[in-house]
Amino acid sequence: QVQLVQSGAEVKKPGSSVTVSCRASGGTFRSSAVAWVRQAPGQGLEWMGRIIPVFGTPQYAQKFQDRVTITADASTTTVYMTLTSLSFEDTAVYFCARDSDAFDVWGQGTLVTVSS
Amino acid sequence: QSVVTQPPSVSGAPGQRVTISCTGSNSNIGAGHRVHWYQQLPGTAPKLLIYDNINRPSGVPDRFSGSKSGTSASLAITGLQAEDEADYYCLTYDSSLSGSVFGGGTKLTVL
Numbered sequence: 730q731v732q733l734v735q736s737g738a739e740v741k742k743p744g745s746s747v748t749v750s751c752r753a754s755g756g757t758f759r760s761s762a763v764a765w766v767r768q769a770p771g772q773g774l775e776w777m778g779r780i781i782p783v784f785g786t787p788q789y790a791q792k793f794q795d796r797v798t799i800t801a802d803a804s805t806t807t808v809y810m811t812l813t814s815l816s817f818e819d820t821a822v823y824f825c826a827r828d829s830d831a832f833d834v835w836g837q838g839t840l841v842t843v844s845s
Numbered sequence: 846q847s848v849v850t851q852p853p854s855v856s857g858a859p860g861q862r863v864t865i866s867c868t869g870s871n872s873n874i875g876a877g878h879r880v881h882w883y884q885q886l887p888g889t890a891p892k893l894l895i896y897d898n899i900n901r902p903s904g905v906p907d908r909f910s911g912s913k914s915g916t917s918a919s920l921a922i923t924g925l926q927a928e929d930e931a932d933y934y935c936l937t938y939d940s941s942l943s944g945s946v947f948g949g950g951t952k953l954t955v956l
Contacts, residue, residue: 830896838890
């Protein structure tokens with residue numbers, strides 16, 4: 730059973746960028762997409778975008794269209810999410826999930842803290 | 846504000862039945878897009894409870910069931926247990942937004 734392993738917690742300054750990785754362990758993404766979801770403290774889940782690693786074409790939520798980039802390295806079964814122009818409101822836990830319409834396998838989450 | 850709405854909170858006593866609604870529109874649930882349900886315990890990643898409107902992944906108790914009608918979907922939990930106390934989210938796809946959308950989430954309290 731594939732597991733998704735995410736990179737560690739990050740602390741960033743306002744205006745900077747952050748990159749979070751998501752690696753498939755014990756399997757591959759195959760033809761499934763990988764989605765990114767974030768959750769601000771005390772708030773709900775928010776879909777940010779997705780990519781199908783074997784095709785490499787991303788799709789982004791309108792809210793993040795100008796600031797997020799999702800890429801995939803199919804040879805290493807790793808997907809990356811980069812968020813730019815960070816503000817305090819971007820402080821959140823960022824999750825990756827295997828997206829076969831349902832998000833059935835989730836990473837452990839990566840806390841990104843934006844602090845001056 | 847999500848385009849898919851859930852009640853902020855529901856509650857029930859142990860052993861009772863509760864339902865959580867997920868109300869959308871003709872661009873998401875009403876368009877035939879599938880609805881999935883998640884349980885999230887504090888500090889953990891969401892766990893898939895129901896997929897494709899009505900199906901349970903292996904290991905999910907049959908106390909959890911899903912249904913869909915028109916522009917809405919529902920999650921029912923019977924025989925409520927203390928460990929069911931968690932946040933619950935629905936997920937679907939929205940054609941107008943060209944992306945997935947989560948409901949705002951519902952906090953279930955077991956009295």
